[in-house]
Amino acid sequence: MQPVLDGHNDVLMRLWETAGKGGDPIAEFRDGITTGHIDGPRARAGGLVGGLCAIFVPSRQGPRPTFDRGTYSSPLAEPIDQPAALAAAVAMAGIARRLDREGVWRLCTSTVEIRRAIDDDVFAAVLHMEGCDPIDADLYALDLFYAAGLRSLGPVWSRTNIFGHGVPFAYPSSPDTGPGLTDAGVRLVKACNRLGIMIDLSHITEQGFWDVAKVSEMPLVATHSNVHAITPVTRNLTDRQMAAIRETGGMVGLNYATSFLRPDGQENAATPLTDMVRHVDHLVEHLGIDGVGLGSDYDGATIPSEIGDAAGQQALVGALRQAGYGEDDLVKLCRDNWLRVLAQTWRE
Numbered sequence: 001m002q003p004v005l006d007g008h009n010d011v012l013m014r015l016w017e018t019a020g021k022g023g024d025p026i027a028e029f030r031d032g033i034t035t036g037h038i039d040g041p042r043a044r045a046g047g048l049v050g051g052l053c054a055i056f057v058p059s060r061q062g063p064r065p066t067f068d069r070g071t072y073s074s075p076l077a078e079p080i081d082q083p084a085a086l087a088a089a090v091a092m093a094g095i096a097r098r099l100d101r102e103g104v105w106r107l108c109t110s111t112v113e114i115r116r117a118i119d120d121d122v123f124a125a126v127l128h129m130e131g132c133d134p135i136d137a138d139l140y141a142l143d144l145f146y147a148a149g150l151r152s153l154g155p156v157w158s159r160t161n162i163f164g165h166g167v168p169f170a171y172p173s174s175p176d177t178g179p180g181l182t183d184a185g186v187r188l189v190k191a192c193n194r195l196g197i198m199i200d201l202s203h204i205t206e207q208g209f210w211d212v213a214k215v216s217e218m219p220l221v222a223t224h225s226n227v228h229a230i231t232p233v234t235r236n237l238t239d240r241q242m243a244a245i246r247e248t249g250g251m252v253g254l255n256y257a258t259s260f261l262r263p264d265g266q267e268n269a270a271t272p273l274t275d276m277v278r279h280v281d282h283l284v285e286h287l288g289i290d291g292v293g294l295g296s297d298y299d300g301a302t303i304p305s306e307i308g309d310a311a312g313q314q315a316l317v318g319a320l321r322q323a324g325y326g327e328d329d330l331v332k333l334c335r336d337n338w339l340r341v342l343a344q345t346w347r348e
Contacts, residue, residue, distance in 0.1 A: 001317075003049040005335035006052065007253030007296075008253060012053050013300070025095050046312055052223060055092040055128065057085045071172065071265075078159065079160055096125065103122070110346060111348055112348070115339070129154070151197055154200035154203055156204050164179075164208045165177075173233065177234055180210065181211040181212065202222045219341050220250035221250045221345075222295075225295075245287060249341075252291065252293070254283065256297055257303065272306070273306050273315065
């Protein structure tokens with residue numbers, strides 16, 4: 001079994017929703033359930049040893065795509081008021097801290113801690129924020145979340161906030177869909193560089209990508225995006241963007257969402273693992289073997305049925321092995337590339 005460190009998942013949002021319905025999020029992760037994608041038992045079964053766990057506050061009404069003969073487009077999701085987003089984010093951070101306190105997982109802020117958790121057979125969680133809607137323009141909340149363990153963030157999700165503009169979900173479409181960072185977004189990027197917080201470019205517009213590239217001193221990273229040349233959705237990266245990521249020593253995590261994998265852009269669990277391998281091949285060609293990892297989007301997307309959930313993680317590893325990736329390559333793809341980029345960003 002090849003242990004996997006995942007670049008992105010939404011398990012905290014699922015656990016928060018469980019708590020909102022009166023359930024026990026700690027027991028859910030510790031003991032396991034039959035829905036969703038990640039919990040402790042399934043992670044152990046599939047060799048998923050940890051990952052970047054996102055604080056993500058959903059919009060009250062998500063984007064409603066319109067479909068026309070195999071194409072689709074949707075408006076940006078509705079913005080969220082900062083106080084409401086902050087309340088939800090604090091609750092998710094609280095769940096993350098409780099899981100740590102109960103020994104269900106280990107909240108890690110260094111690669112030394114990640115490696116130690118893996119050695120101890122404890123799920124290594126890194127706190128991430130997907131869309132900085134909970135953060136105020138003066139960045140006071142950023143410092144508080146950093147103190148709580150936040151070490152990675154994406155300035156925007158697929159909606160607009162005070163820091164910038166996200167891409168809508170559309171196929172086929174360029175990721176160049178609108179403006180990029182605001183002045184507040186520039187200040188956010190500089191603050192992340194100062195603190196040592198990784199910046200995720202997965203949901204930002206192409207203009208926003210280039211804005212971050214101009215401002216940031218750290219490796220460029222897209223934790224859960226795929227190849228636009230194969231699947232031309234707004235969320236995927238162009239070859240030019242990948243060249244810029246490679247130049248900074250950054251990386252891209254393969255997203256398991258079927259609509260970002262299939263050439264037809266459709267959300268369909270009957271998506272073969274060969275589609276995933278094709279994206280990895282292209283990413284490796286343009287980024288090098290040191291610039292590619294896995295960023296599942298577990299609990300946030302429809303994934304191929306051959307994987308199913310975290311317990312099926314090794315199905316992808318097996319497909320990559322069958323495609324000719326050796327064990328040294330698989331170690332890099334499955335965890336060491338993430339450890340390298342995190343260590344560089346965190347100035348270890």
